[in-house]
Amino acid sequence: MKKKLFYTGLCFLSLLSSCEKFLDEKPLSVLTPENAYNDLSDWKKTLNGAYAMLQAVFVGKYTITLSEFGTDEVIPFDMGWAAYSELHYYTFNDSHPFLADHYRVCYEGIKRSNVVIDIPEGVIDNNERTMMIAQAKFLRAIYYFDLVRMYGGVPLWTKSSIDRDEIMKPRVPQDKVYELIVQDLKDAENVLPTKWTVAADVGRATKYAVQAMLARVYLQWKKPEQALSYCNALDGKFRLYDNLRDIFDPKNKNQEIENIFEVQFKHSGAWGMEGSLQHSYWGPRGVGGPTNFGGWGGFGPTQYVYDSYEPTDKRRQAFFLTTFNGVPQVPASNYKFFDSTHGNVIEDDNLNFVLIRYADVLLMKAEALNLLGDASDSKYDALNTVRRRAGINPILATSNLTQTQFADVLLKERLHELCFEHLRRWDLIRFGKLKETMKISAGVDIQDYHNLYPIPKAAMDANEAIKENNPGY
């Protein structure tokens, strides 16, 4: 202050003297690149920030149903909201706000991951650096995977530096995106531990999480052979919970029994913090909203999905509510994401989002084997492990299903086991059944090009190197 006074005085006395120094104010409440990254704890915060976008990509207000709307699984009840009805009826265009939001948060995650991946050598402990980079690559792969399955080929950003002259990057073919994803995951696979031993690290990416994601990615990329090898790598590393309700119970967070990787949330005491909004969005309807363990009621499972279960299927009981506090739920509401302790707080429940679990790996394994024309009983074994827990009859190898018949069984099984877990849209597309299913389940006519969403208009407008949108848009 004394200095400032001095310069003030100086300005006074000599009107012509430079007052540059007086004008040198420094930011007090934000950091700049010059002072933000000094030691390990600073760099760790950048990694935490990269993880944070998982919450936005999978459980954001807009992203939460992007893999469910427009399928047979979930229907928006609030058709009065154009953003909902457009996704259901496939009348959206490239200005849809949910797509713009999804695209943005994915690349936000990529930006943050790139900062970690580009940590210069020598500024922190090398072992720490390697571990951090491996986690960031896992994250970057997840974000790019979400982009490529939504929009097809997208521009690749793999560096943290920004050069204003090279800021417009064109789209690359879909395969190039997949190549980067697979490379990132493989890099991470070689480094990450199978389990984090320090309690404070629980929730970080593990080698198993990477392998499970590799299986998912390869399968979507139509490379069943590689997918199969990663499913096999997880053999015996996980098992299914006996009780279906244990899968999503917040008490069982991060046990790594069936659940391989979970996006972390924590009830925080106020909305807009680290709690999740799954209960408030999915909760039972007509009971007075989230404060009564209910939901906003904007969307929910279709009658179609509920009716498609065999009556004896335990999952119908475990995953659906047909009545809640005396209020009938028609169609049944989602009981998977239900926090019996904190679900009565608005958008601040304690539920993790299970990104990938062993039941999925088993079904992927069956799918890969079927695609590869495997003649052994293995694919039936994998399928039946899942069916057995659900309390329904196994499908015997002796039933001799054709490849197509088996695929149909599998697709239905995936619906029944994995509904609402942000998989249905990609399953239907992978099995080539999106168009057919929408016609049958919802009476909505769609086109083949609807397998891809349009690159959001906001992104098209801002990047001159993207000349054309996906066909049909």
Next chain:
Amino acid sequence: MKNLISIFTTLLILLSSDYAMAQIRGRVVNEQKLGVAGATIENLKSNIKTITGQDGQFAIEGSAGHTIFVSHAQFESKKIVIQDGQPLEIILQENLRNIEEVVAIGYGTVKKKDLTGAVVSIDVEQLNNSKVGTATSALQGLASGVYVTTGSVKPGGDATVIIRGQGSINAGNSPLYIIDGLPVEGGLQDLSPQDIESIDVLKDASAASIYGSRGSNGVVLITTKKGRSGEGKLSFLANYGTQRMLNKQNLMDATQYFELANTANSNYQWTSDELRWISKGETTDWQDAVTQNGRYNNYNLSLSGGSDKVTHMLAVDWYDQIGTIKNSSFNKGSVRFNMDAQLKDWIKSGIRFNVINSSLKNINEEQDSGYGTMFSAISSQPTAPIFLENGAYFDGFLNTKANPVAMVDLLDKITKKSKVMGNFFFELQPIANLTFRSENGGDLEFFNVNSYEDGRMGQHYPDGGHATKFNGKRMYLQSENTFNYRYQLEAHRFDAMVGASVSRVTYENTTADSKNLNPILKYNNLGGAENHGPNSSYAVNSSLVSFYGRLNYSFQDKYLATINLRRDGSSKFAPNNRWSFFPSASVAWKVSSEEFLKDSPLLSNLKIRASIGQLGNQNIGDFAFAATISEGGYWSDYVLGNNVATGSVQNTISNPELTWEKSQQIDLGIDFGLWNNRITGSIDLYHKNTRDLLFSVPLPRESGFENSLTNVGKVINKGIEIGLNSLNISSGKFSWQTTMNFTYNQNRVTELYNNKQDINKWLFVGRTINQFYMLKSQGIWQESEASEAARYNAQPGDRKILDLDGNGIINSDDRTFTGESVPKYYGSLGNTFRYKDIDLNIFFVYAGGHMIDNALNRYLHAFNPWGNMSQDYYNGYWTFERPSNIFPAPRLGSPFANGDGTDAHLQRGDYLRLKNIELGYSFSPSLFNSKVKSLRVFFSAQNLLTFTEFTGFDVESSDKVNPYPNARTFIGGIALTL
């Protein structure tokens, strides 16, 4: 005093004598011996009054020895004892302000007749047209080119001012307010209107460019009152008023609501309390339950006076308002002390000192307006009782809404502000014609928001209560130093000024947040709470250095020219882009001083002005040019090991090129006076081209950065301003004066970035920045159109949206231009009538050419599964038997039912409002002893009538969803001068 005594004695003598009355004739003139029209002549003996005619002529009954009292707004009043011998010639001296006839222009004053720029001097008397509210809101309608928008009409709510249209999209459009040389943030809300001596609005580039980088949105200069030498003066003003809420919405009662909710949703869950309430035939009118008659009062006491060398003014003001929503109120106390002293012949000094303390008790204005006080009251179901049988607040509202009555009873949200503004100056005159003036001062403000949300307000609030405490401190310091030199060489007159300023703002705040605490101690003992956080704090500093100069030149008092130069350096920009230069020039020609017009009976004044210049706008966040990295918050944090893991994120990339928005303005104006200035006025044409807009240019989304603040784009505002003042009738006992102004402004974006439109922000080249861009709704799908409706996944009874691109799909491609949100024209019309001692003032304001999105109707005029709806909806909703083309059928899931994204709830915003009608009576000074100089009593009604198609709570205020209702106010008051 001596004078008064002699007058008084004369009066006494007169009272005891009895002279014959005769017609006294005379003429009232100014010092130039020109007739003064409209002066009031009163015979204090008989109380007969008259008013001077065009040439100052008058005739009044009276006789020698009678005292007549001559008064006129622009002159010092005078008492004359009639002597024998006629006719009388009464010479009036123009009063202090008019003698100099000066106008503040920033770092100095200029005689009004020598002005070259577009400056409006507001008639301070007219501030009285708005008694309730702030000095900012009182500016409404008082000057052409100055558009006042009401933010909120809540007690303590403020207005915003836009001068000559919105030039900026992201850097703010608020003018620079300067009170006695000190820039103030937040307008005039803290200033007591009674303290104001003059308001001058600098509108064009020539006038405002002396404020350079802050002048782009115009400048409002306030000079506060100071004492005058001579006899001391004591003024006392008291106002008291009552307020009645306006435009209560006509909603369904419990029976209607019960019926409709059951029709639309057979699964509707009634709580047992509701069923009991309905069975008793009860209904709850929530609007009535949370509102009341408001009350307003204002007291002002001022003492002023002085000797030859020292003058002083002390003013105390108290403003107190109780709102029309229960438990909302505002009060403000202010003390001002102004002093000027002539220490020696060549040295002068003075201070301006103002202390203000205010306290606002607010309604709930939660960002999610669904929980706002008034919105809750409008939308709560009428079937719900206020209290349960056990006396607790009912808490079974739809969509987790709060109990409106519990909210007004229990929410404790107080905003307190303590402010000290001070400025001291000294002025030296070392040699003739040269003065040096140094003004140093500052503004220290403490701002405090305490809030306690009681758990009983509703399920949305934590059971154990939630308290937050926000403390902010802002200090502004400045030093301004100027030299002024006057020089005259025959017919050439020069007036030059150079100066330098430095200023610095330091700001800091803290927020503390706690839950589960003692409901008695509330926010005053956060330490006792069970849960703490999130807490936060913030600090920022900025500084500004400026050099400036001005040259006024006048030749033969007919040809005038002004040049302004200013160079500003601001800490808000990167080191290489800190400095900028803001020049302007203007010329004026006093045509009426030319020989050929000098004796024109018609044109008494004619001046033609022209100006051009460049101004800046530095209303931009600090360090907007820098890349910043923030830590913490849900956007950055993650959870690891079941604990929050703090994250950090780079949010922006740097743009060292960032600089001021600049506007280039051209102004052409004429000032005129007709028939010896019975009609006076000004007409201005302006063209304001704002370029280098601070615009958030989208970055490629793939970079992970959304946008970068960049200087691109242009907005042009052009318009015409007309201000007129006319003395229509001035004869005998009656006078009628009219003032009016009119402004038309056209706002156009002429360039954005990369030749693009910005559809998401509704910004289009060639259109206004206040454009609505929406789907077009056209009534309701009817039964006969069922098959066409089905194409769009709609049914008869659903809202019909036009498929403008005809592709069989309704989506955002079908949007179109549906009007603009800011008035294209606005103005006011005032009429003042005087008859004898009675005065009547009628003041209208108007605006139009715009649309208002009446967002409340998305709930009231469509089936609302979350709350009450309007009577109109109940009586008009679509059914097969009763097709409607306005109100959609009450069907859950009906597309576009609430009209979101469509123009269904746009209403024409044009209005005409009788803002003030005021009747006053001035007691003749002769009624009192010599101590009383004047006494006026008045009665005023504010917002008595409004003509508009808009159906929401208030056509002027900006919050439509959780509005504070406007009120009709009836005020009585007295003004006493001793």
